[in-house]
Amino acid sequence: MKKILIVDDDPELRQLLATYLARHGFDALLLPDTRKLDEYLDRYQPQLVVLDLMMPGEDGLAACRRLRARGETRPVIMLTARDEPVDRVLGLEMGADDYVGKPFDPRELVARIDAVLRRGARLPAAPDPAGGVVCFGRWRFDRGARRLLCNSQEVALTSGEFALLNALVGNAHQPMRRERLLELTRGEDSESYDRSVDVQMHRLRRLIEDDPAHPRYLQTVWGIGYVFVGDAAGLAPVAASAP
Secondary structure (H helix, E strand, O other), rough: OEEEEEEEEOOOHHHHEEEEHHHHOOOEEEEOOOOOOOHHHHOOOOOOOEEEEOOOOOHHHHHHHHHHHOOOOEEEEEEEEOOHHHHHHHHHOOOOOOOEOOOHHHHHHHHHHHHHHHHHHHHHHHHOOOOOOEEEOOEEEEEEOOOEEOOEEEEEHHHHHHHHHHHHHHOOOEEHHHHHHHHHHHHOOOOOOOOHHHHHHHHHHHHOOOOOOOOOOOEEEEOOEEEEOOOHHOOOEOOOOOO
16 A cells, blocks of 8 residues: 655644545555654655645745755655645745645545656656666766766756656757657646746756756757757767666
8 A cells, every 4th residue: 555644734634635545545644744754754655745835843845845955756745725826836846746736625636646656657757778878077867777976976866857857868959849848757648737847957957057047958949948968978878887
């Protein structure tokens, strides 16, 4: 049974979600705030975290940002009464994988959980055995092992970040439309927020580029989308070496 960690300060909502998720084959772990969040992640290893944005103490955005900064890659769905587009973008920029605004039908949350978990298991977010290793600048991107290394130090990627970088590297020097990138990274039936590609790109540039405002490798093609421009010598995939 897949474990879902629900972090929300509303006790009635927590119990409602626990009951509903149990009916759909999930084991819900419940927390009223983030004080024991790290402990629960390490001890129970949930497959996905549902984080309320507005909580006393550390709020959901701060918690999500902290988890991503420490290398936590498991999916996060933000849950909040604030449903403005700017809040969606902010949540995604902090590392959330999806966003559900209150009030909501529990069926919608279950559908979102299923979609995010499927997305993580699909090929775009999974290792690419045929991709080999692509080197650019001080970076080494092992598509087969789903690893990004900088000067031999591994940098953690979320499933969405890996999927986007993998799609761009696999189509190096070919401008890619946002719609096509969304299909490659989220699936053709994706209903993801239409700025999610831009948000993922923003996060990747902050990881990879020396100057994210003037990217060398992850460039914008105005009116189209994005393109990966690698070093000529490093574009040909090479066989992955043993770690």
